Amino acid sequence: MTLPGSPFLAYRGEELFLEDCALDALASRFGTPLYVYSQAAMLAALEPYRRALAGREHLICYAMKANSNLAVLQTFAQAGCGFDIVSAGELERVLAAGGDPAKVVFSGVGKTRAEMRRALEAGVMCFNVESEAELEVLSQVALECGTRAPVSLRVNPDVDAKTHPYISTGLKDNKFGIAHQRALVAYRRAASLPGLRVVGIDCHIGSQITDTGPYLDALERLLDLVEALEAEGIEIHHLDLGGGLGITYTDETPPGADELIAQLLARIDARGHARRKLMFEPGRSLVGNAGVLLTETLYLKPGETKNFCVVDAAMNDLMRPAMYEAWMGIVPCVRRDAPAQTWDVVGPVCESGDWLGRDREFAVEPGDRLAVLSAGAYGMSMASNYNTRGRAAEVMVAGSQAHLIREREDAAELFRLERTLPR
Numbered sequence: 001m002t003l004p005g006s007p008f009l010a011y012r013g014e015e016l017f018l019e020d021c022a023l024d025a026l027a028s029r030f031g032t033p034l035y036v037y038s039q040a041a042m043l044a045a046l047e048p049y050r051r052a053l054a055g056r057e058h059l060i061c062y063a064m065k066a067n068s069n070l071a072v073l074q075t076f077a078q079a080g081c082g083f084d085i086v087s088a089g090e091l092e093r094v095l096a097a098g099g100d101p102a103k104v105v106f107s108g109v110g111k112t113r114a115e116m117r118r119a120l121e122a123g124v125m126c127f128n129v130e131s132e133a134e135l136e137v138l139s140q141v142a143l144e145c146g147t148r149a150p151v152s153l154r155v156n157p158d159v160d161a162k163t164h165p166y167i168s169t170g171l172k173d174n175k176f177g178i179a180h181q182r183a184l185v186a187y188r189r190a191a192s193l194p195g196l197r198v199v200g201i202d203c204h205i206g207s208q209i210t211d212t213g214p215y216l217d218a219l220e221r222l223l224d225l226v227e228a229l230e231a232e233g234i235e236i237h238h239l240d241l242g243g244g245l246g247i248t249y250t251d252e253t254p255p256g257a258d259e260l261i262a263q264l265l266a267r268i269d270a271r272g273h274a275r276r277k278l279m280f281e282p283g284r285s286l287v288g289n290a291g292v293l294l295t296e297t298l299y300l301k302p303g304e305t306k307n308f309c310v311v312d313a314a315m316n317d318l319m320r321p322a323m324y325e326a327w328m329g330i331v332p333c334v335r336r337d338a339p340a341q342t343w344d345v346v347g348p349v350c351e352s353g354d355w356l357g358r359d360r361e362f363a364v365e366p367g368d369r370l371a372v373l374s375a376g377a378y379g380m381s382m383a384s385n386y387n388t389r390g391r392a393a394e395v396m397v398a399g400s401q402a403h404l405i406r407e408r409e410d411a412a413e414l415f416r417l418e419r420t421l422p423r
């Protein structure tokens, strides 16, 4: 059986390994549910981006919403990456992990004044502004801080990324970005505001994109704008082409980052923009296939129409199946020599939507550990405490070493901030 995604995840005999660590042994040592990430897989995923951009002025800003554990951020910071953030909380994480604020871009449609102030104090590289109203507020806040905010406008190019509607962001009905036809007006305003300094242009059209077409269409529209802006004397230093490159969960065949970037560079050069600094904001493609979620089988409930395999991980640990009907691979940590049966893998949360996978085939007994694959992106970062379930622990493996990078939450921790009423 071949596993999707990562060359670092493979069976040796009947035992599933991530790098040189047996996953069943990690489940015994750290308990379940447990997220396990491979540092080598993350760095390997960064490589094609770097290779394709070598020799060009560039910055890869890891979109940390995909997985914001400090050890993950530290890994990318040490590899020279910047970060795409969407809240002041994410900025604090970057600083705590030793990241460089001068390599941070701040995205998001709803930045508060307090968040803008904090980001200006920290000295972020650029605000990716998403509305005309935000331009006015950011200029005011910057002036109050005695500075000018570096800005790039997130332009919504109105191209269809052909992905799940919840993770498509570049269509004109989406809340994201400034409509392409308003962009010139918005840039003129930005250039005239005393608290702003225009530095770039940016777009992000969606997530889990498996085709180069939408990227190339968005790029053409962006370059049209850049040319129009420069004709008016508004200088655009960098192009930020967003994140969104998909990964293989099952049978998707997304282009490699190097292949995508080669095609983009060819267009950029052909249109005479070779001198520009290039930025990317990848999230999922750097971490998605570097992680698994380990869970233990609690009960088997064979039924007339469905067999349920009840496990100790749930929708609160991994929201993607419940929220997007996302398909994620599920395989045993130790394969049994027994006939496979078909199972719906469900968690303990009191919701019918609490499932991790449907109609999956494997042989399983209570106590067996399963691995949910490609769970390194938007797994732990979207986890909640629903049903007062503590969030999973997280481990990073590097070779045969396993490091605990987040402790399991206990119940006391979950209501630590709550107060009962006075008696």
Ligand code: LLP
Pocket (backbone or CB within 6 Å): 063, 066, 084, 107, 108, 167, 204, 206, 207, 208, 242, 243, 244, 245, 281, 282, 283, 284, 285, 320, 324, 377, 378
């Ligand atoms: N830049 C911006 C401005 C973004 O909004 C996002 C993701 C990224 C970069 C990174 O995109 P990526 O390379 O990871 O596709 N929770 C969903 C995905 C939501 C993506 C939101 N924005 C999921 O689990 O599929």
